[in-house]
């Protein structure tokens with residue numbers, strides 16, 4: 001069967017929405033030859049298993065089940081590139097996007113020869129519905145930020161509801177940042193001025209089942225996406241986060257130290273030592289949670305990481321003081337000497353901790369993979385005694 005349209009639905013814990021979503025698509029797309037591709041990141045609620053079960057009665061259903069991966073943008077990209085149809089619609093799987101405009105979007109993308117059609121809540125006929133006031137404000141702020149330096153002035157760049165032509169998408173897919181939640185903005189900022197865009201209004205609905213995945217990280221990833229798109233070739237995003245955490249630590253250090261000196265009955269040396277350790281611990285936790293969230297250390301690796309982090313930063317302090325002292329005595333003003341020392345230790349700390357504390361542990365992930373292969377071989381071997389799978393596979 002040749003499809004005219006694919007619907008890509010990224011999911012994480014959306015099992016309660018799967019069946020209603022499929023029914024609504026069937027009603028909205030009567031007469032259209034379409035396939036539905038769920039891209040699920042191994043949801044603990046069994047979303048992928050549920051789709052697999054439904055596939056038996058719906059030959060146009062498919063699930064891409066990703067293990068050990070998370071991320072809305074990357075899930076969407078994989079879904080689009082897996083489509084057999086020439087045109088793909090991307091929607092949230094939580095019923096918030098109005099599927100009844102899909103035929104109009106399809107008519108526009110084909111009839112007006114467009115690359116991209118966006119479902120917009122901000123043009124005549126569209127609306128944010130009953131969305132909470134603070135979420136509307138947040139969305140508007142995001143929109144304003146996204147417009148800075150953009151070639152296309154979309155009315156709703158924060159929308160997760162759009163339709164794209166696959167051959168156009170393939171042209172710029174390698175330029176996508178694939179960071180965070182805002183894949184439409186990523187597309188528009190990556191594609192260049194030649195992208196032909198249309199908009200169709202829709203009314204945003206409230207989520208009825210399941211939980212929102214929106215959290216602080218989504219906001220952070222939005223800024224990462226903008227920085228990557230505008231300055232990606234000039235700056236290292238991880239270094240910027242690392243330096244911001246460090247700058248926050250310096251401010252906090254001064255605050256805690258002044259509080260300890262005023263309130264506590266301890267001398268300067270003790271207060272300074274105590275504050276240094278507290279701030280180092282906090283910096284480690286922040287970097288582990290935010291800067292290196294994709295390589296987050298847990299359990300005993302967290303403790304080992306804390307030790308290497310403190311050692312690296314300790315050496316950084318020594319080098320910082322030595323360099324600042326040297327340039328100060330060469331006649332530079334005190335503040336410039338201090339800044340040069342701080343810059344050096346930021347670069348040093350980042351370089352050393354990225355190679356020690358948060359180095360990509362290939363050996364342990366290889367060992368994990370080997371253990372998985374061996375376990376699978378045992379399962380595959382009849383009565384546990386056969387030859388099974390080879391112990392090491394390519």
Ligand SMILES: Nc1nc2c(ncn2[C@@H]2O[C@H](COP(=O)(O)OP(=O)(O)OP(=O)(O)O)[C@@H](O)[C@H]2O)c(=O)[nH]1
Pocket residue numbers: 009010011012013014039040041070071072075091092093094096160207211212213214
């Ligand atoms: N595959 C995959 N899908 C995700 C991930 N995070 C969110 N999703 C899906 O992306 C869609 C949008 O996520 P939501 O949590 O609804 O985000 P939102 O619409 O901005 O927030 P609400 O309005 O509160 O629902 C939903 O279908 C989610 O299940 C992820 O890490 N991986």
Ligand SMILES: [Mg+2]
Pocket residue numbers: 092094096207212
């Ligand atoms: Mg939602």
